[in-house]
Amino acid sequence: MSRVWLITGASSGFGRAIAEAAVAAGDTVVGAARRTEALDDLVRGHPGQVEAVRMDVTSPEAPAVVDQVVDRHGRLDVLVNNAGRTQVGALEETTAEELRYLFDLHFFGPAALTKAVLPHMRRQGGGAVVQMSSVGGQITGPGFGAYCATKFALEGLTQTLRQEVDFGVRFLIVEPGAFRTGLFNPGAAYLSEELPEYAETVGPTRGYVTGGDGSQPGDPAKAAAAILTALDAEQTPLRLALGGDAVDNIRTELDTRAAELAAWEQLSRATAFDETAGQHP
Template sequence: MSKVWLITGASSGFGRAIVEAAVAAGDLVVAAARRTAALDDLVVAHPGRVEAYPLDVTDTAAIDSAVREIIERHGRIDVLVNNAGRGHVGAVEETTDRELRDLMDLHLFGPAALTRAVLPHMRRNGSGAIVQMTSMGGRFAFAGVSAYCATKFALEGLSEALAAEVAPLGIKVMIVEPGAFRTGFAGPGALHQSAALPAYAETVGPVRASLTDSDGRQPGDPAKAAAAILTALDAEDTPLRLLLGSDAADAVSAHLAGARAEFAAWEKLTRSTDFDA
């Protein structure tokens, strides 16, 4: 039986690649984006299979009515993909409160609102899947992307708890953690940057330069990422976290090894804080 997908941020990058993969699998996709003109070619190429839907995920007041309208029209939503997002570069001191809050609205509060909106329907059906697009930066942070990683850490925490809550109800949750892919993430005008302070030229300056210079040369293929997401969702034992890309695999493996070594070095002090038996 074909599925009905709701994919946010569908006009480009991972969102568009997942739309194409889902349609190729025989499913129907509601492709949501703030500006839907970029989806016109997919709508024409797949009549009745791709529907462009205007949606700004930071407008949480519009989310309930959007989900209700989609379910009324198509009968159900089987897979929600919270993909809408953008990059941001800036040291903690450089990042303004407004910049951090705007990013949280996009990467946390919007996906949380969409998740809450689809859950009653999925619970009634006893099935469904929620895909949260985060990043390898949802596992560890590095200089210059503090705000971005903070939002992805937050979404991962929410989603890990969510997965435990809804698993008995027949609903899957999968956190997708890509490395560097050719999605336009760091393309002209796509990467937001806080005003730079000279004090962080050595730590954040190289990050600003490398992200911009990497555009179009990232190792990851979005089409292969989309295919991997569908494969993992179809698996009987869908992973809670799906890393994508060799760079992500290497970076997270090194981070886990470092965390294990630090734990071992400080375990005795950690355990010394209990009351004496």
């Protein structure tokens, strides 16, 4: 049976690639974007199979789109929370407004959409939620503090959802490395105002983001195919790292954490009450 997808940020990058892969699989796609005209060619090329809806995931009205999709199509099988942006800035450079907006975009928006879709998936007996995280949901880098914080938060919420939702919903956290998605296009990344004190630590990150477009090794079309493969697997993984760079960096981080845990394990375990505490001879 064909599925109905709702994909945010569907106008470009991973969102567009996932939409095209789902269409090729014979599914119905509702592509959500702030600029729906970017989806006109996909809608024209697949009449009755693709529709575009205008959505800003940071808006309180965004979750209502979920109910509208179900009203029109009778069900919603896959929600892909993909909308996002790259942001670079040390914490001291990042304004409170910039930080809050990024959390609205990467965490509160996806959380609200996921919450909205769960009653429908419970009623229909299952579904899938794909959270487009990042290798930055597992590792950090100078200047990516705000970005990584939002992805860490989304991953923590989603890991918990898999533990508490018991009516057949699959949760997939996708952790891509560097892919040619347009996030590094000129003007695409948001850069906080620079402070000279961070030139040595955050400066190289700014240079990489503003000058690295077109050199990323990852192919978004292959990423989209991998996501569909994981969703269709008998056992969908909770996390799917995409790209050799993501695998290598996450493995290094996990090894570092394990080594640190082992090095401090004795002190960590020595914080329990003594068994004889409070006992009188």
